[in-house]
Amino acid sequence: MKIGLVGLPLSGKTTFFNLLTGAGAATSTYAGQRQSHIGVARVPDARVDFLSELFRPEKTTYAQIQVLDIPGLTRGGGAAEFAGPVRDADAIVVILRGFTNPAADISEEPCPVKDLDEVMAELIITDLAVIERRLERLQKGKKAGNALPGEEEVLKAAKEALERERPVISLGLSPEERLPLKNYGLYTDKPFLIVLNTHEEGLRGGCAPGQEELTAYANARNLPFLVVCAKLEEEIEQLPPEERADFLADLGVSEPGVARLARAAYAHLDLISYFTVGSDEVKAWTIRRGTTAKQAAGKIHSDLERGFIRAEVVSYEDMVREKSFARLKEKGLLRLEGKDYVVQDGDIMNFRFNV
Ligand SMILES: Nc1nc2c(ncn2[C@@H]2O[C@H](COP(=O)(O)OP(=O)(O)OP(=O)(O)O)[C@@H](O)[C@H]2O)c(=O)[nH]1
Ligand SMILES: [Mg+2]
Missing domain, CATH: 3.40.50.300 (P-loop containing nucleotide triphosphate hydrolases)
Structure with missing residues (x-):
């Protein structure tokens, strides 16, 4: 912005x-x-x-x-x-x-x-x-x-x-x-x-x-x-x-x-943030409300949008509560979403892609 x-x-x-x-x-x-x-x-x-x-x-x-x-x-x-x-x-x-x-x-x-x-x-x-x-x-x-x-x-x-x-x-x-x-x-x-x-x-x-x-x-x-x-x-x-x-x-x-x-x-301006997390980098990404998972992937790299397969999504609140991906998975709070999923403010996203 x-x-x-x-x-x-x-x-x-x-x-x-x-x-x-x-x-x-x-x-x-x-x-x-x-x-x-x-x-x-x-x-x-x-x-x-x-x-x-x-x-x-x-x-x-x-x-x-x-x-x-x-x-x-x-x-x-x-x-x-x-x-x-x-x-x-x-x-x-x-x-x-x-x-x-x-x-x-x-x-x-x-x-x-x-x-x-x-x-x-x-x-x-x-x-x-x-x-x-x-x-x-x-x-x-x-x-x-x-x-x-x-x-x-x-x-x-x-x-x-x-x-x-x-x-x-x-x-x-x-x-x-x-x-x-x-x-x-x-x-x-x-x-x-x-x-x-x-x-x-x-x-x-x-x-x-x-x-x-x-x-x-x-x-x-x-x-x-x-x-x-x-x-x-x-x-x-x-x-x-x-x-x-x-x-x-x-x-x-x-x-x-x-x-x-x-x-x-x-x-x-109707902007929200999603996050990517990992041992290398934690990063906030700014998108417009209503952006789909596939478009959001394109924010990071066009390859991710082009080869988009699925997004792994965790809500920020769930992450605060559970504090690890392993526990989130156990509890079924790690979701797999398709390209048309509308990204929510605070979503923690990981994109699976293939180019
Ligand atoms: N007392 C007071 N003085 C301020 C404040 N903000 C700015 N100033 C003073 O006002 C003068 C002008 O501030 P600038 O920030 O340069 O103003 P500007 O709008 O950028 O000015 P131009 O770029 O020349 O149009 C400076 O001497 C500042 O220290 C404030 O909140 N309180
Ligand atoms: Mg000035």
Whole structure:
């Protein structure tokens, strides 16, 4: 999974990027700095911890999220110029400022709903330009031969939504209807998550400036919404592991920021994890809910999908209870499933294949 962090200048994108990835990238001290970063966030998962304890593998691999951090967008500033790398992201995370920081010359009162509207407006304008250009070409007939089935209809529907200042995703298109849009890497066609980056007291008291208004706004649009204190949480991440939990609890959060974001993103994007285990490696694999055993095997290697015979499946809960494959077998809890089996969150899978 790949996510793109977008937001107005100095909203704390790079600070949040550092919180997610531990990359320690330099943050901005004035508006107009144009730093982009790419990094990887490890998705904490207590189930992987448990399986790793149990199997003592040489290597433990958590699920990963690739994170893109781009410069701040400004109204009319041309999202296209900076946001390009985000075009192929699976989701967009909008970082909204909920703090003031006079030291960094950020003293204006936070206004997250207004900022969100501004970011959305910029992305909408950028998408609209792409669609209008394509429609023009199609209508001139120059490239009509290249039009995909249903392309013109879906482009028109998208254009109409954007003109009403609604993101393309609000159309609720089916995967088939969306297909012709794929090549354009539209921004507003992606799922959105909202992150309010607040000051310490805001996180503790649940009353960051603008939070109430933003909550209503996000709920009305069914947008997942997270509150973080990126700067402080990032500082907490620098502490020895045994000290972190206390500081987080003091802030009023139960999990690190990366875990909260991953939880929201997995739920919103309908993602689940399955696991492979062994003495060599315990590994989490990310798939969409509804993925079949055969498709899931293809995540690991195309040979496994091509030569798929059967999957041996154990549920995570059964593994926690029985703690060994031998006992699971004895109790009939090791299942053999065929190619159409729909993989469940937490399944421990072993694929039998033949190529
Ligand atoms: N007080 C406070 N300051 C923050 C917080 N998050 C970021 N900052 C500060 O705000 C300034 C900008 O942070 P960045 O993370 O660089 O913001 P950005 O959105 O990446 O900025 P651009 O990339 O230039 O658009 C830095 O001085 C940060 O230390 C926060 O949660 N609280
Ligand atoms: Mg930045």
